[in-house]
Amino acid sequence: MSITTNAIIQTDTENPSSLAWQTTSIADPQPGEALVRIHYAGVNRADTLQAQGHYPPPRGTTDIIGLEAAGVIEAPNGATRPDGSPWHPGDEVAVLLSGGGYSEYATVPEGQLLPIPAGYSLAEAASVVEVACTVWSNIMMTARLREGDTILFHGGGGGIGIFGIQLARALGATVAATAGSEEKLHVCRRYGADILINYKEENFAEILTEHGGADVILDIIGAKYLDRNITALAPDGHIVIIGMQGGVKGELNIAKLLNKRGNISATGLRYRDKEDKAHIVAETVRNVWPLLENGQITHHINRIMPIAEVAAAHKALLAGEVTGKIVLELPQS
Amino acid sequence: MSITTNAIIQTDTENPSSLAWQTTSIADPQPGEALVRIHYAGVNRADTLQAQGHYPPPRGTTDIIGLEAAGVIEAPNGATRPDGSPWHPGDEVAVLLSGGGYSEYATVPEGQLLPIPAGYSLAEAASVVEVACTVWSNIMMTARLREGDTILFHGGGGGIGIFGIQLARALGATVAATAGSEEKLHVCRRYGADILINYKEENFAEILTEHGGADVILDIIGAKYLDRNITALAPDGHIVIIGMQGGVKGELNIAKLLNKRGNISATGLRYRDKEDKAHIVAETVRNVWPLLENGQITHHINRIMPIAEVAAAHKALLAGEVTGKIVLELPQS
Numbered sequence: 001m002s003i004t005t006n007a008i009i010q011t012d013t014e015n016p017s018s019l020a021w022q023t024t025s026i027a028d029p030q031p032g033e034a035l036v037r038i039h040y041a042g043v044n045r046a047d048t049l050q051a052q053g054h055y056p057p058p059r060g061t062t063d064i065i066g067l068e069a070a071g072v073i074e075a076p077n078g079a080t081r082p083d084g085s086p087w088h089p090g091d092e093v094a095v096l097l098s099g100g101g102y103s104e105y106a107t108v109p110e111g112q113l114l115p116i117p118a119g120y121s122l123a124e125a126a127s128v129v130e131v132a133c134t135v136w137s138n139i140m141m142t143a144r145l146r147e148g149d150t151i152l153f154h155g156g157g158g159g160i161g162i163f164g165i166q167l168a169r170a171l172g173a174t175v176a177a178t179a180g181s182e183e184k185l186h187v188c189r190r191y192g193a194d195i196l197i198n199y200k201e202e203n204f205a206e207i208l209t210e211h212g213g214a215d216v217i218l219d220i221i222g223a224k225y226l227d228r229n230i231t232a233l234a235p236d237g238h239i240v241i242i243g244m245q246g247g248v249k250g251e252l253n254i255a256k257l258l259n260k261r262g263n264i265s266a267t268g269l270r271y272r273d274k275e276d277k278a279h280i281v282a283e284t285v286r287n288v289w290p291l292l293e294n295g296q297i298t299h300h301i302n303r304i305m306p307i308a309e310v311a312a313a314h315k316a317l318l319a320g321e322v323t324g325k326i327v328l329e330l331p332q333s
Numbered sequence: 334m335s336i337t338t339n340a341i342i343q344t345d346t347e348n349p350s351s352l353a354w355q356t357t358s359i360a361d362p363q364p365g366e367a368l369v370r371i372h373y374a375g376v377n378r379a380d381t382l383q384a385q386g387h388y389p390p391p392r393g394t395t396d397i398i399g400l401e402a403a404g405v406i407e408a409p410n411g412a413t414r415p416d417g418s419p420w421h422p423g424d425e426v427a428v429l430l431s432g433g434g435y436s437e438y439a440t441v442p443e444g445q446l447l448p449i450p451a452g453y454s455l456a457e458a459a460s461v462v463e464v465a466c467t468v469w470s471n472i473m474m475t476a477r478l479r480e481g482d483t484i485l486f487h488g489g490g491g492g493i494g495i496f497g498i499q500l501a502r503a504l505g506a507t508v509a510a511t512a513g514s515e516e517k518l519h520v521c522r523r524y525g526a527d528i529l530i531n532y533k534e535e536n537f538a539e540i541l542t543e544h545g546g547a548d549v550i551l552d553i554i555g556a557k558y559l560d561r562n563i564t565a566l567a568p569d570g571h572i573v574i575i576g577m578q579g580g581v582k583g584e585l586n587i588a589k590l591l592n593k594r595g596n597i598s599a600t601g602l603r604y605r606d607k608e609d610k611a612h613i614v615a616e617t618v619r620n621v622w623p624l625l626e627n628g629q630i631t632h633h634i635n636r637i638m639p640i641a642e643v644a645a646a647h648k649a650l651l652a653g654e655v656t657g658k659i660v661l662e663l664p665q666s
Contacts, residue, residue, distance in 0.1 A: 241590075
C-alpha cells in the first residue's frame with residue numbers, strides 16, 4: 001500500500017533545475033506516523049545540495065526534497081504529543097522531515113510533529129522548524145552554552161546566524177558574529193550581536209582572543225577555519241561544525257586544542273534516528289517556541305512562491321541575495 | 334611568610350637526572366588550603382616530562398615535581414570536606430596536586446583533599462589519585478560513557494588503560510584495548526577487556542568497526558591515530574585525547590567526523606582551575622572510591638622506593654618495563 005500524492009520530482013538527476021510537479025506515491029504511514037496535508041514547505045540550502053546530488057536522503061526516506069513544512073493532520077494514525085495526548089485530524093502542525101516536504105502529503109513520525117507557535121502563520125511555522133532545531137540542538141544540547149558565555153557565529157547574516165544571534169542573546173550570552181559586508185554586520189547588530197567582525201578585513205581569531213575567547217563557536221566553514229577557530233576558543237570551549245563551505249580536510253593541532261581543553265563536534269540533524277529527533281524537537285518546542293511567541297526571536301519570510309516555481313526559488317537562494325526564508329506554497333485543490 | 338620543607342629539587346634544568354633532596358620553601362597555605370605532611374608520592378609519566386622540561390607547572394604553582402601524594406594533615410587551616418565538615422590535624426588524606434608532591438610538606442586546596450579509600454594503605458592511596466581522577470573525568474564527565482556502550486583504550490596495558498578497563502567494565506561497558514604485546518593483552522584480558530587488539534599486527538579501526546564502533550575512545554597517541562580513531566568511532570561517539578605520544582599535528586577529515594556526528598576533546602587535569610578540580614575530585618570520590626573499596630577496581634603498586642632514589646624511579650618508569658605504580662616514600666624524621 002502507498003499514498004498517492006503530487007510532489008516535486010527531479011526528472012533528471014544530473015540537472016538541479018529539472019524539478020517538476022508530478023504525481024507520485026509515498027509509503028503508507030506506520031502506527032505513530034501521522035499523514036499530514038502540507039500547505040507550506042520551507043526552502044533550505046540543503047535542498048539545493050540534494051538537487052545537485054550532494055546530500056542524499058537517509059536510507060528508507062523518500063527521494064522527494066524538503067526538510068521542513070507545515071500543514072494539517074489528515075490522519076493521526078495513533079500519533080501523540082510528548083505528553084501523551086493525541087493529535088486529531090484537522091490539527092495544524094509544523095513538521096521536521098528527513099525529506100518529503102515538497103509534496104501535498106507527507107508521513108511524519110509523531111516525535112517530529114510540532115505545534116504552531118502562537119501568533120505564527122503556517123508559512124512562518126513551515127520555515128522556522130529546521131533552523132530552530134538546528135541551532136538549539138547544537139548550541140545547547142551539544143555545546144551546552146551557558147548564561148554569560150561568549151558565542152561566535154560564522155555567517156552571522158545568514159539564516160542560522162540571525163536565528164542563533166537572537167537565541168543566544170535571549171539566553172544571556174555575549175554574541176560575536178562574522179560576515180562579509182558592513183550591510184550584513186548591520187543586520188547582525190540589529191538582531192543583538194555585540195561583537196561584529198568583517199572577515200574580509202579583520203582577523204576573527206585575534207578579536208575573539210581580545211574578548212577572552214569564544215566558549216562556543218557555531219561553524220559553517222569547516223577546514224578553512226579549523227585552526228583559527230581553535231585560536232579563537234576560550235578554555236573548555238566547544239567548536240560545533242555544521243557546514244563545510246570552506247573545505248573538508250584541515251590540519252588539527254592537537255597540542256593547541258589540548259592547551260584550551262577544547263572540544264570539536266561535527267553534527268547534523270538529518271541522519272539522526274527518530275528517537276534523537278523526537279528529543280531535539282521536544283526540547284526545541286519547550287525552550288524556543290516561547291521565544292518565538294513573545295517576540296524575543298523574530299522570524300522573517302523573504303517571499304512565498306508557488307511550489308511549481310521551486311527551481312526559481314532554489315536559484316534565488318543560491319544567488320545569496322535573499323535575507324529571510326523562501327517558502328513554497330502547495331496547492332490545496 | 335613561607336614554609337620550610339625538604340623536597341626534590343632539579344639542580345640542573347637541562348639534566349632530568351639532577352634531582353636532589355634539598356631544603357627549600359613553599360608558599361604559606363591560604364585559608365581553605367591545608368598543610369599536609371606527605372608520606373608517599375605517586376610517580377607519573379608527567380613527572381618525567383616535567384623533569385625533561387616539557388611540562389611546566391601552571392603559573393603560581395611550585396616548581397617541585399609531583400601530582401599526587403598521601404599523608405597526614407598538619408594544619409587544616411579552615412579546609413572542609415564537600416559536605417562542609419572540617420578536616421582535622423592528624424587526618425589521613427590523599428591529595429591531587431598541580432605540583433609539589435615530592436616534598437615533606439605540601440599546601441593543598443580543600444577541594445583536592447581526598448579521604449583514604451577503606452582498606453587502602455597511604456602508599457596505595459598516594460598512587461591512585463591521578464589515574465582515578467583522570468579516567469573518571471574523561472570517560473564520564475567529558476565523554477559521558479553509558480552502560481552498554483563500547484569503549485576503546487589505547488595502551489590498555491599501561492596505568493591508565495588498566496584502571497580504565499576495570500572502571501568501564503564496572504560501569505557496564507564493553508571494553509576494547511590495544512597493546513603491543515600478547516603479554517600486555519593478557520593483562521588487559523585479566524582486568525576485564527572484551528576485545529583485545531595487538532596494534533602491531535592488527536588494524537584496530539577495522540576491528541572496532543566490526544563490533545559496531547566505539548562510543549568512547551580514550552586516546553594517548555594523538556596525531557598518528559586521529560584518522561583511524563574516527564574510523565573506529567560509532568555514531569555520536571567521542572574521542573578524548575589525553576596524550577600525544579604519536580605526534581601533535583594530524584589531518585582532520587571533517588566530513589568523515591560529521592558522518593559519525595563525532596566529537597573530539599583534548600583535555601588534561603593539571604591546568605584546570607581549583608573549582609574544576611574540586612568538582613572532579615568530589616565526583617571521583619563519590620563514584621570511584623566505592624569501587625576501590627569493594628575490589629571491583631584493583632590497584633597495584635610495583636615498588637616503593639625512597640624519595641632519594643627518584644632519578645632511578647623515573648628511569649625505571651621510562652624504561653617501560655614497569656607494570657603497576659612506582660611510589661616514593663618520604664622520610665618521617
